[in-house]
Amino acid sequence: MGIKFKVLKESTETNARLGLLETPHGIVETPIFMPVGTKATVKTMTPEEVKALGAQIILSNTYHLYLRPGHKLIEEAGGLHEFMNWHGPILTDSGGFQVFSLGDLRKITEEGVEFRSHIDGSKHFISPEKSIEIQNSLGSDIMMAFDECTHYPATYEYAKESMKRTTRWAKRCKNFHKDWERQGLFGIIQGGMYKDLRRQSVQDIVSMDFSGYAIGGLSVGEPKELMYEMLEFTTPLLPKDKPRYLMGVGTPDYLFEAVINGIDMADCVLPTRIARNGTVITSRGKLTIRNAKYSRDFSKLDPECDCYTCKNYTRAYIRHLFNVNEILGPRLTTIHNLYFLIKLMENIRKAIKEDRLLEYREEFYKKYGYTD
Amino acid sequence: MGIKFKVLKESTETNARLGLLETPHGIVETPIFMPVGTKATVKTMTPEEVKALGAQIILSNTYHLYLRPGHKLIEEAGGLHEFMNWHGPILTDSGGFQVFSLGDLRKITEEGVEFRSHIDGSKHFISPEKSIEIQNSLGSDIMMAFDECTHYPATYEYAKESMKRTTRWAKRCKNFHKDWERQGLFGIIQGGMYKDLRRQSVQDIVSMDFSGYAIGGLSVGEPKELMYEMLEFTTPLLPKDKPRYLMGVGTPDYLFEAVINGIDMADCVLPTRIARNGTVITSRGKLTIRNAKYSRDFSKLDPECDCYTCKNYTRAYIRHLFNVNEILGPRLTTIHNLYFLIKLMENIRKAIKEDRLLEYREEFYKKYGYTD
Numbered sequence: 001m002g003i004k005f006k007v008l009k010e011s012t013e014t015n016a017r018l019g020l021l022e023t024p025h026g027i028v029e030t031p032i033f034m035p036v037g038t039k040a041t042v043k044t045m046t047p048e049e050v051k052a053l054g055a056q057i058i059l060s061n062t063y064h065l066y067l068r069p070g071h072k073l074i075e076e077a078g079g080l081h082e083f084m085n086w087h088g089p090i091l092t093d094s095g096g097f098q099v100f101s102l103g104d105l106r107k108i109t110e111e112g113v114e115f116r117s118h119i120d121g122s123k124h125f126i127s128p129e130k131s132i133e134i135q136n137s138l139g140s141d142i143m144m145a146f147d148e149c150t151h152y153p154a155t156y157e158y159a160k161e162s163m164k165r166t167t168r169w170a171k172r173c174k175n176f177h178k179d180w181e182r183q184g185l186f187g188i189i190q191g192g193m194y195k196d197l198r199r200q201s202v203q204d205i206v207s208m209d210f211s212g213y214a215i216g217g218l219s220v221g222e223p224k225e226l227m228y229e230m231l232e233f234t235t236p237l238l239p240k241d242k243p244r245y246l247m248g249v250g251t252p253d254y255l256f257e258a259v260i261n262g263i264d265m266a267d268c269v270l271p272t273r274i275a276r277n278g279t280v281i282t283s284r285g286k287l288t289i290r291n292a293k294y295s296r297d298f299s300k301l302d303p304e305c306d307c308y309t310c311k312n313y314t315r316a317y318i319r320h321l322f323n324v325n326e327i328l329g330p331r332l333t334t335i336h337n338l339y340f341l342i343k344l345m346e347n348i349r350k351a352i353k354e355d356r357l358l359e360y361r362e363e364f365y366k367k368y369g370y371t372d
Numbered sequence: 373m374g375i376k377f378k379v380l381k382e383s384t385e386t387n388a389r390l391g392l393l394e395t396p397h398g399i400v401e402t403p404i405f406m407p408v409g410t411k412a413t414v415k416t417m418t419p420e421e422v423k424a425l426g427a428q429i430i431l432s433n434t435y436h437l438y439l440r441p442g443h444k445l446i447e448e449a450g451g452l453h454e455f456m457n458w459h460g461p462i463l464t465d466s467g468g469f470q471v472f473s474l475g476d477l478r479k480i481t482e483e484g485v486e487f488r489s490h491i492d493g494s495k496h497f498i499s500p501e502k503s504i505e506i507q508n509s510l511g512s513d514i515m516m517a518f519d520e521c522t523h524y525p526a527t528y529e530y531a532k533e534s535m536k537r538t539t540r541w542a543k544r545c546k547n548f549h550k551d552w553e554r555q556g557l558f559g560i561i562q563g564g565m566y567k568d569l570r571r572q573s574v575q576d577i578v579s580m581d582f583s584g585y586a587i588g589g590l591s592v593g594e595p596k597e598l599m600y601e602m603l604e605f606t607t608p609l610l611p612k613d614k615p616r617y618l619m620g621v622g623t624p625d626y627l628f629e630a631v632i633n634g635i636d637m638a639d640c641v642l643p644t645r646i647a648r649n650g651t652v653i654t655s656r657g658k659l660t661i662r663n664a665k666y667s668r669d670f671s672k673l674d675p676e677c678d679c680y681t682c683k684n685y686t687r688a689y690i691r692h693l694f695n696v697n698e699i700l701g702p703r704l705t706t707i708h709n710l711y712f713l714i715k716l717m718e719n720i721r722k723a724i725k726e727d728r729l730l731e732y733r734e735e736f737y738k739k740y741g742y743t744d
Binding site for chain 1: 448686
């Protein structure tokens, strides 16, 4: 059945929309936040726990799985769903972002990217075709085209060249992929911080007709205002009948902004990464649980939260766990942070339905605070 | 109601017995293996998971909790059960074993032990009274008397002096403890590897009438045969109508030997500690999951096991998790190892009931192997 997308409702006050994304492993309500399971596990959690939070789709990383344990091994295991025991929808990235992040360890040619493993220095080569081959082995429901995530800042010339290469690579990905019933494939919009390049990228990529479209190359270090400007400019250019995915975004303010501009999907490692360091997202803003002031605080992390952690544990206990380096600490904060974002998106969907998204955002910020 | 113990059945072929141990937080079937939650958490696990494995009572450590987060803080939280969200029975040790393990950092006097924290070098003093005071704050169902775990090897003179001090300290613990309805208190038998000292210790300690009795100072580095000899000599000297606890023992062979000699309770950090290093106890013996030969092994850890881990994951996946340092790895092996020992004790109880404990042991070893 491949990937199908249906817009259920368009917001009257913003560009937000409610939708249903059908994948071979289940239906996802949009807008949605996708927890990240980089190495075939959402860090610290079992799949049952991830599901119990309300997560409907997770993301996993092609680059990491290609290196360890290897995509062929995962194919032998029956694919990524079977290997990691998550039987809901999975989206895999293309490996491009990680490979480009390697800096001096990689070399870009028209053919693809040669790089050295960050683990053992071994030499590898990923081309658009190779990326799809790996993602075919993983068997994710949604694959991403192999792109170059243009760094910030980039000159107009570089951003243009990079965007054009991304377009050529997208075509090669599309041509290489065969079984569209089993796996969908999203194209990625690049173009740096230049509107005409973004417009050109949308035109070129959308003309190839992918299962959905992602906006890449944002939230890469540019000022927030610039990010919002590019998001606001680019999103409405995308076709309305396809899912729109903003890559690498996962703070409440970015999520609100994304949804208001018409984004349907987002992901970010941030909520789980900061959780493991003891930073907790609450309805009253962020909180650093290691702080000594919580040592005798027998209230819950967030007075408004009803996640497993908040129902059963105090700040004092969680602080103790972090203080003595117990694994249950990061487990409990990860549960809480993911639940917070998943619940936020649930509330956002409800607000769209009730045509009160801007009002809900205002209510949210009144408690959360206006800075992040 | 305090601590009550009832022997349900005595084995006809061995000294093993089936019993029920009543505590303020619930009834425990004996013989039992107690998972260890050193720092107010069974490492890697939630209390619900520990319970789901079939654990009926857990152990926690006075020394560690006294240092961090402090027993007064736990008392403020409503006691250890409330603090850590485990509402079943808890046994706490006296802190003695950890304090004596500090070596050069501690000094023994008749009054108690002065020591420096292994964390920050700060000076502390624990006496028998202080140990009970701490355990009173923790609110465990079963407390242990403050003893000296005699090291091995020890001269007869030292073992005797140490045993006599343990007896004097036991008396002080007993005198200091007030609320026997809320918390029971076990006496500890010492005496090193000398039978007459063990006999004397039993006489002295038992005459004080504790809620139960523990055999301490075994499995401290002595040869297995010597340990078995002391166990076989000491256990039958203990009163039949009180629970008997062998401290620090948790390998299948030791557990069989303990139960056969009439032990009702045992604990050990070993199964959870080796789990976190990737060593798994199976019906076919131990297995090191990091081993490369398991990288493409899509079978479960133990062909006979039906724990959560074995029902849902392959050796290949668990090896991958260890290989990339994912927390889910230690979580899954901890679940498996604890389940293995809890299930073993369940089978042992069944075998006692059916008067076939020796036969069951033989069946077990045929698959497990005769060495450990």
